[in-house]
Each structure stands twice: as structure tokens, then as C-alpha cells.
Amino acid sequence: MALELIKGNEAVAETALRVGLVSYFGYPITPQTELLEYLSARMPELGRAFVQAESELGAVNMVYGAACTGLRTMTSSSSPGISLMQEGISYMAGTEVPAVVVNVVRGGPGLGNIAPSQADYTQIVHGGGHGEYHLIVLAPASVQEAVDLTGLAFDLAEKYRMVVCLLMDGFLGQMMEPVELPEFKPVNLSAPSWAIGSENKDKKVILTSININPPAQEIFNVKMMTRWQEVEKNEVRYKGYYLEDAEYVVVGYGTAGRIALTSVRAAREKGIKIGLLRPITLAPYPVDVLNDLADKAKGFLVVEMNNGQMLDDVTSIVAKRAPIHFYGRMGGMVPYPDEISTAIEEMINSEPDVNRDARGVWLAKMRELVGTGA
Secondary structure, three states: OOOEEEEHHHHHHHHHHHOOOOEEEEOOOOOOHHHHHHHHHHHHHOOOEEEEOOOHHHHHHHHHHHHOOOOOEEEEEOHHHHHHHHHHHHHHHHHOOOEEEEEEEEOOOOOOOOOEOOOOHHHHHOOOOOOOOOOEEEOOOOHHHHHHHHHHHHHHHHHHOOEEEEEEEHHHHHOEEEEOOOOOOOOOOOOOOOOOOOOOOOOOOOOOOOOOOHHHHHHHHHHHHHHHHHHHHHOOOEEEEOOOOOOEEEEOOHHHHHHHHHHHHHHHHOOOOEEEEEEOEEEOOOHHHHHHHHOOOOEEEEEEOOOOHHHHHHHHHHOOOOOEEEEEOOOOOOOOHHHHHHHHHHHHHOOOOOOOOHHHHHHHHHHHHHOOOO
């Protein structure tokens, strides 16, 4: 199949169409607007449902309604818009309906800016809405990977009747790369047996997240947690680079992980035994592989485009078996490979202190970097 040069947002949109997207509801916000704009033209051409809602609140509740049919539905937004969608996402989780949410992250907090960021990690990975639920979270590091994970997102949403989030950043949404798009699949308009509109005439279908009886709610939550254990067992995905003999390990996802790979390769050329762990599923997280690495590594460097949100997860898993270092940029700033290379050198040359305050050491350096305004 021929490669096509295409922007990340448009690649995700076109892939969603090709894997059977039936309905899309959204609202424009940079840096994901091209995704919505692309679908506004393509979906009517294909006879599928596209609605630009009056707001993110309207969009996510339209997705909720469409998801109750069991047919493939999606929305997309960027950080402040995703915040507005959190209640609806929690409702969908509590109703056990499948849907895909694309978050093209921008700098924050507040309205922030339109620059690429990873500041939504905690919100998305650890549940931004109320209640006890999980999302499956997929984090691509290239446009091709975004294409591949878009198809996977719909499959996983249907398999587990869950909301799946494709967590990108402004770089991946806006950059153009050559990709191989999937072939068109037939659109499935047959509602599954649990869904509204199914052929199951013997049973009245009522889908709701309201559960007034506390014991019944607890039973339901246990059911959800049991399903999540199944997801953790079967759906962990990651990529490892040079980990077989690595004495030091860099951990980074998405764009930060991609940039860190350049620094890891440069360190390897200098004879440093260092590897990279790039989680693809942020939820479920690759806990087992990180556990194994923690038993033999001399040190870890976590690299993120935020203030160390994944750092907390890595710290809890490594659990003082090895020193942990951190390098991050915030507010839409992106780390350069030479910055990460410097952080690698500092890790190797530092005292092996498993109790070091990785975030505190980094923040002190950040105050020097940004000046007295901090």
C-alpha cells in the first residue's frame, strides 16, 4: 500500500472512518480542530452522522446517546474541552457503553495556550470524572502509531464496553508524516444484544448510570474492577529500546519518549548502557516490565512534557529500588534532545541515592532556567 503524507489530526479522522466510525460529535478547539473539520466534510460524503455541537458538554452527551446503540462513535477535543467532557465520560463509564475520545493536549492550566503538552496525564490516566472507573489510554509517538492505535481504540472499546482515550499532544496533531492508512472496513450497523436498537425483542433495554441502591452500586463497581483486571492482564502495550543490557533506563511516552530516544541513541554511541521504556498503554500501565527493570537498573530518568505526573507512577512502582531522576518542561515547552542528554549525564554522575527528591531537584533547576519571574 502506498504511503500518504498527512497531518496527525487528519490521519486519525480518516482512520476512524476506515475502521467503521458511524457518528461523530464535537466542538472546535485548537490544536485538534482539523480533526473535526476533516470529518465535517468526509462523513456526509459517506452518509454518516456528523454534528458540530453547541459546546463540549453538548458533544459528549450526544456521544453518550449514540454509544447506547453500540455503534462506533467518537469525539475529540483538547485539554479545556476534555475537562468539560469529564462528567459525560464518567456517565458513559457507569453505563458500560463503548466510545472513543481523542485528546490532543495543549499547555495549561486554565485556557493556557495551543502549544503541545502532556499536562493531562493525571486527568486522563487516573480518571478526571467522578466515581470509580478507568479509561483505557493509548499514547502514540508518531502519526503512524496514531493511525494504528485509532483502530485499536475502537476494537478495545467494543471488547470491554469501555471508553478509550487516544492521548496525543499538539505536536502529533499538527505534524505531517508519511503513513500507511488501513483499508476501508464494512460499517457494522447491527446493534449488539445489550444495546438500544438490538434485535433482542424479548428484553426491554434500559441503559443508565443511575444506581440508587448502594449495595447494588458496590456490586456493579466490583464488576467494573474485575473487568479492569482483565484489561490489565491482556492489554498492556509498550516499546522497549536497548533494554536487554541497560544499566540505566529512561521512561517517556508520546512525543517526550520519541525525543528521549534520540538522546538514548546518542548516549549509546558513547558506550553508555542505557535504554528507553516507552509506554503505549498509559492505562493499563506496563507495571511488570518496569518492575523487572527496577531489579537490575542503577537509575531511572523520567522525561515528560509536564511537571512529573507519570513520575509519581514510576516512583510507586520502582519503590526505592533504584534512584529516580526527572526532567520535564511545562506550559507547552518541549524538551530538546541535548537537554535530555544533559539529564542523562547528571543521572550517571550523581550519587546513588534511592531517597532523592527527583521533582524537588528538577524544580530548583527550573527556577534557575526560567528566571526570577518564578
